[in-house]
Amino acid sequence: MSAHPPLGRPVSEPADRIPALAALRTHVHRQDWAAVAAAFAALTDEDDRAVASRVVGDQQNAEAFLNRAMAEDPGDPLVRTLLAERQIRIGWAIRTAASAQHLTAAQFQQFHGYLRRAEMLLIDVCAEHPRYALAWYLRITTSRGLVLGLGETRRRYERLAEHHPHHYAGQQQLLQQLCPKWGGTWEAAHGFAEECSRSAPPGSPNGALVAVAQMEQYLESHGKGELRGAERYLNAPENRARLMAAAEHSVFHSAARADAYVHTDAHNAFAAAHSAAVRPADAAPHFRVLGDNASEFPWGYLGIGDHTAEFARHREHALAKG
Template identity: 70%
Template sequence: MSVHLPPGRPVFEPADRIPALGALREAVRRRDWDAVSAAFAAHPDEDDRALACRVVADIPDYQGFLRQAVDRDPHDPLARSLLADRLIQAGWARRTGHRAQYVSQQQFEDFHAHLRRAEILLIDVCAEHPRYALAWYLRVITSRGLQLGLEETRRRYERLAEHHPHHYSGRQQLLQQLCPKWGGTWEAAHGFAAECAKASPPGSPNGALIAVAQMEQYLELREKEGDRVAETYLRAAPARQALVDAAAHSVLHPAARAEAYQSVNAHSAFAAAHCAAGRHAEAAPHFRALGDRASEFPWGYIGTADHEAEFARHRKTALAKG
């Protein structure tokens, strides 16, 4: 694992910190479908492919390029999946990340219309290519967004897990569905996270689901009962021990791949949970592994909701203490 002090301002955009994803972004901007396709072929790891898919989906104004790729080869699962994710991201932008009570009826209608268009593409991909991880992963997202219910979201996740049992990105999406804000329970959310962490191979990022579940409950407690109650929850001995054990089995394990794309998200989740609990010394190993790399989630859950400011502030404190 690479260990170094962060040289400066954190870099949040994956395509700015991972050269292969930067090249993929440029291929999209050049409208070079062959280069895009080759970039995905060069990524055998399905979690790396999921992040690469999101990099493409987050590039504005290139939906037409993706539609042209589908029109050229209507049976290409990659082209359809990338277009579907672009529709998903465009729809979610219309919905915004606010709680449902703050989203207008028109926003919901626009959101669902985009997700239904994505679903049409993804249903065909899954029927023709039942092992295709990208499509099943995206269908876990559309199920939640279309409010199809926990049973359907879990069914889709299980189809993904049949062939890709430790798919971190897919598990993150099911975990969101299991949280109370999407109709689940904290017992179910924490239980699923613990199950994934325990069953995952040493060094995989799945242990970070423990931290993600804790940060989700922390945020809900902050919003409903205030900072003190939320921090007390995270400071409890069982919550701390669960994080320490999960990190030792995942991103701090000798088998962990520092170059794995999801390692940044995983280290960020662990670091944020420790920092929100005031345990900056225990966050230090995660910040050292990150260096100047960062992910937006879940730093926006803490303090000012300015993810860059919160990351930089807590990183400085953690490296001084640990």
């Protein structure tokens, strides 16, 4: 008898693997604002709401639909925040993931234009609803994209953390700002990730930030052609120990919520870090939990191919060896 069910093609889109998010996507396509609002009202976990917001923001027809919904109820914080999410998504697609030196002036102008429009919406939402986690989380993203500086990005994160101290998506955004590519340092990035992991309640996904920070440093070294240095970094015994401890406190803890939308993202971060370090036996337990549930990030860091192909390749190797 097989140790695990037969594996199929990896699925990385949350709305393709989570029925509630598939329904939310359908509501957007049908331009049914009442159903969209009801779907968000049913979500009590702020990290689940952040994932749901990304699903709405990724839909091509969302901008016109949300503008109409906002015109009908301009004071609704949810519709304004979702419209800001869509504008951020459009802007970041124009910017692409390329390094700043490879972008044109026109790209920057359009990118910043969309982010500034999102900012105007979010500023009002945060002023009127200071506990509104979704808007504060998105303002961390816009601060980074508009290059407002580490101080401003951290200030926004602290406003979020006042009422939502373990907001995983918000912590991910600040972690990006703390990396050298956005003006930070590796000491600050790893320190923040470790603190988020330690301070979060057992079973929370926040431990995966330790894996994300390690993948970011691996990517920087790898991108500079320092392949051996990148491998040595990930394979350092102390870095493996940090990953193992973080996983035990988070995704492998008995209190972990398997139905949490970010549970998959967290397992993928750990699996990717162990895979990049060529530790299939350490990656295998994460792949067994994941099955076909992939994520786009951070598998794109492991190669130039499709992120689902990277996931599938490393999954096959890990389950064969581990």
